[in-house]
Amino acid sequence: MPTDTPSVLIVEDEPDLASLYATWIGDEYDVETAHDGSEALDAIDETTDVVLLDRRMPGLSGDTVLDAIRDRSLDCRVAMVTAVEPDFDIVELGFDDYLVKPVSKDELAETIDQLLLRSTYDEQLQEFFALASKKALLDEQKTEAERKASQEYAELEDRLAVLRVTVDDTMRELLDQGGYRQLCRDIVRESVAQE
Known part of the structure; x- marks a missing residue:
């Protein structure tokens, strides 16, 4: 039976950490955990709203799981939650936050809330905020x-510059629909993170 409660999949190879995350967010979301990449790919489907994905795991890495999620064209937001310090390779990875x-x-909790909000944006705004998150990081x-x-990094800046121009049209539409207040908060959050 479908529910209005957002679904979050926690993919973490350390069971204690996965349980801790699930306890933290379990009151707000439908939470499922997976302890390796194969388990994650079995668990994720079109009802999954957000995936919290460890990057370094035995077997299938988080990067491989992320590629599989995007190859399946699943409409979910993905945040890498990892001990791996980010490097410039993240520019080409298809995650939404890190x-x-x-x-x-x-x-x-704030990251999940932001990702759920972003899922209501059109694809162009989703890409803009994913790239802005990478740049800020x-x-x-x-x-x-x-x-x-x-x-x-230079290519990331170029892609962001192009998107900034085209996002203006989308923002005008949101202004007309009354959705501008939360969008402005999201933009301010990304701008502050970049400073």
Whole structure:
């Protein structure tokens, strides 16, 4: 029986950590856990709204699971929740957000809420916020010299610049529909993260 409660799949190879995350968010969401990549691919389907995905796991890595999710064209948002420090390779990965462990209960809940909100946006805005999240993360983790030397980072900036121009039309539509207040909060959050 379908429910209006969002569904979250936690993919974490450390059972205690998966249980902790499930306890933190279990009152707000329908939560399922998977402890490896194969289990995750069996569990995820069109009813899954958000996947919290560990990047480094035995067997199928989080990157492989992420590729499989995108290859299946599943309409869910994915946050990497991992101890792997981000590098420029993240630019090409199809995730929506990236959290470096350890994460707090509030950080996890806020990320899920943001991803659920983004799922209501059109594809163009979803891509814009996913790319903006990657840029903010790299701005925080990498030096200016490292960013300037990275071709991936330059391409990320170019893609964001193109999207900023086209997103203006979408924002005008949201203004007309009254959805601008939350969108503005989301934009401010991404702008502050980039500073």
